[in-house]
Amino acid sequence: MTVRLEVRNVSKIFKGKTALYPLSLTAEEGECLVLCGGNGAGKSTLLHILAGISTPGEGAVLINQVDLQNNRKKYVSLIGYMPDEFAAQETMTVTEFLTFYGTFRKIAKDRVKEVIHILGLEEKKNELIKNLSKGMRQRLLFGQAWIAEPLVLILDEPTNGLDPYWINVFIDLLKKIKMSGTTVIFSTHMMDVAAEVADKIIFMENGKQMDTIINEHSNTKQFMVDLLNRYRKKQE
């Protein structure tokens, strides 16, 4: 397999305080990397850099050898990014919002309808975003990131606010998305979600990459128990 995403010694300092120490990682086609770690560990800081919305102090990010700093336009066309909350566009309807994002990426004619269907938002398709529940907003935000089927999906706490039914739908969907060759990187505090879909779990703490665990997907329950134990030890 060829390397799809490459992060080389990326770091970030805010007002003299290091939020992210030099961090390197790679992800292959169809691979899923999950970032775990406590509040303030640096997960969102790293995802913001990968999404091109924050400039690293040092280091480089590449997708299929396309360097974010040297060829931003091309790089951005290869990713889909789901932020951890809605910043604006609250006065658009569900359909308008997805059409807006899809139009940039020249998606197929029926793709908006398909995404609305898969994400269970048909009943709300003409509803304003500000009137959606938290979980519905999360599904819509995910839909906007995924609508053009990018090479790399970058998701910030995607299961936050989802009910158990939709967490399971999300897990199944991510497995299919991986099978199609998309590389996925996301942050979560849900160890069971990480255990189900991650190929590698990266533990972060105080801006540092503490540990990388390979998930063999052989015994998810046992893996989760081991994971929680390791995670607790890291927290001590």
Ligand SMILES: Nc1ncnc2c1ncn2[C@@H]1O[C@H](COP(=O)(O)OP(=O)(O)OP(=O)(O)O)[C@@H](O)[C@H]1O
């Ligand atoms: N814009 C900013 N200005 C100053 N400090 C920031 C900024 N953004 C993040 N930080 C700091 O960087 C550190 C890492 O924050 P980050 O949001 O990356 O953590 P996180 O792992 O995503 O946490 P959480 O699980 O709470 O979402 C924190 O100490 C945070 O206060």
